[in-house]
Amino acid sequence: MNYIEHTGKYFAMLKQIFRKPQKWIIFKESLFREMEDIGINSIGITAFISFFVGGVVVIQMALNLENPFIPRYLIGYATRMSLVLEFSPTLMSIILAGKVGSYITSSIGTMRVTEQIDALEVMxxxxxxxxxxxxxxxxxxxxxxxxxxGIFLGIYGGMVAGVLTDLISMPDYITGLRTDLDPFHFTYSMIKTVVFAFVIATIPAYHGYYVHGGSLEVGRAGTKAVVWTSVVIIVLNYFLTQMLLS
Amino acid sequence: MIEVKNIYKGFNGVEILKDVSAVFENGKTSLIIGQSGSGKTVFLKCLLGLFETEKGIISFDGRNYAELGIKVRRKLREEIGMVFQGSALYDSLTVEQNVMFPIKMFKNSSQKEMLIRVNEVLERVNLEKSNKKYPSELSGGMKKRVAIARAIVMNPKYLFCDEPNSGLDPQTSTLIDNLIHEITVENNITTIINSHDMNSVMEIGDKIILLKDGYKVWDGTKDEVFYTDNEAVTSFVYSSNLFKKVREVYTGNIKL
Structure with missing residues (x-):
């Protein structure tokens, strides 16, 4: 099947998805279950990665900005910018594409190969x-x-790493965080996140829903889903940045 | 009653079902038999509306499925119960939640009413004490019984079963067969079973249809199976020595 056919099938799938739920009470129950599986269960990994990446960003910035003419507070500024603009929305989404994307593909794919989806359709x-x-x-x-x-913990992780290793003082770091603050950067970050969240939920669902075969194919579909979700996120990231920031 | 007239179905240019016609009556258990790859599952999935046929008519009590709109089709499907080969229970739901799912989805009953109905059908399939268990905690036979309970909880007019006793021991197979047959008679349901279990044919086959290479090659009752000279039937049904002997005893060629 070629890419155009897959794209067409993907949009046809979206059309089926965006219908009024047949029973709101069942929809609400599923929604809360998914909030837990997809959202709450991802808090730990998000917090852990963000905290340490924030620390690494600060250490690398500090080591690369040794020129005495460059003010130290720029470390805080650069950390904030990289976390808000790129790390938290994009890289976090790619990490979540791996974690949540494979969960979505395997759960729906398993339902497909064990005829649970057929059972729903027959009903x-x-x-x-x-x-x-x-x-x-x-x-x-x-x-x-x-x-x-992720943004807050990254910034906090950066502060802890910077202050503990004596690479930057707390006042300098906070000054950097406050420098040139543009609220639109947060809006841009959130817009990207919402778009990526949609991609993370739908592309793996597509791969899981249309899987044929057995457990091996479900595994392959999971890999494909994560790869395609990451590719689409990277491409969309480029276009969204071009559209929203330039 | 389900009427099937001259249906054809193929995939990628290969014809799987060719000109199949049949009538399935209320209160009767009909068995579709045939070798693996003969088109039984495709036939069943066409009846269920999971596959669209290329030609022919499938009608449920006079309602031509192909001519129905999406909403009416969904409504019709509420009248259908299905027992899948692998049971197809929802892993994340308990037995009670699995059986309750169709009522919760399609009826506006209170929790109490739903529980009463669920307990009724679980009792009917002899699974009173398994409400809170998950599918992973059940044996194959128990899973099948839960699947039957889920299929009948909405009081369906039509019941489909895809190899309901595959992977089960002979005793449990007979139990499942008898359960399906009793439910069919009690509720005057049109029941269609896909099977290649000859025990089922002998036990509960009010009507038997043999598919071979996508064609319907024979139909008749379980008694007629013993007397037919149709080569396709004799080579399929009596491929085992046990059933050859059963036939000989039944038709009087051997006296016990």
Missing amino acids: GVNSLNYLVLPKIIASVVFYPLLVTL
Whole structure:
């Protein structure tokens, strides 16, 4: 199957997903379950990675800005900018594409190969709407919170690393964080996050829903889903940056 | 009653079902038999609407499935119960939640009413004490019984079973067969079973249809199976010595 056919099938799938849920109470239950699986269960990894990456960014900045004519507070400024603009929304999304994307593909793919999706269809349930819509909403609602948490913990991690290693003083770091603050950068970060969250929920769902075969194919579909989700995130990141910042 | 008239279905240019016609009556258990690859599962999936046929008509009590709109089709599917080969229970839900799922999705019953109905059907399939268990904690036979309970919880008019006793021991197979047959008679359901288990044919086959290479080559009752000279039937049904002997005893060629 060629790329155009896959793209067409993907958009046809979206059309099926965005229908009114057949029963709101069941939709609400699924939504809360997905919030936990996709969102709450990702808090730990987000916090851990963000904290340490923030620390690494500060250490690298400090070691590369040794010129006495460059003010030290720029370390804080550069850390904030890299975390807000790129690390938290984009790299965090790629990490989550691996964690959450493989979960979505394998859970839906397993349902496909064990005929659970057929069972839903036979009952008269719109299986795409029932299975995927809660995942999309959970991702789109929860990821901005995760990315915001990632930004704060990254900045905090940077401060801890910088101050503990004596590379920058706390007042300098805070001055840097406050320098040239543009609220639109946060808006830009959140817009990117919402778009990436949509991609993280739908591309793996596509690969899981249309899998054929057995457990081996589900595994392969999971790998493909993570690769394609990451590729699409990188490409969209370029276009969104071009559109929103230039 | 389900009527099938001259249906054809193929994949990638290969014809799987060729000109298959059949009538399945209410209150009767009909068995589709045939070798692996004969088109049984495709036939069942066409009846279920999971595959669109290329030609032919499938009608449910006079309602031509192909002519129904999406909403009416979904409504019709509420009248269908299905027992899948691998049970297809939802892993993340308990037995009770699995059985309750169709009612919760399609009816506006209170929690209490739903629980009463769930307990009723679980009792019917002899699984009263398994409400809170997850599918992973059940044996193959128990999973099948939960799948039957889920299939009948909405009081369906049509019940489909895809190899309901595959992977089960003979005793449990007979239990499942009898359960399906009893439910069919009790509720006057049109039941269609895909099987290549000859025990099922002998036990519960009110009507038997043999598929071979996508064609319907024979149909009749379980008694007629014993007397037919149709080569396709004799070579398929009596491929084992045990059933050859059963036939000989049944038709009087051997006296016990």
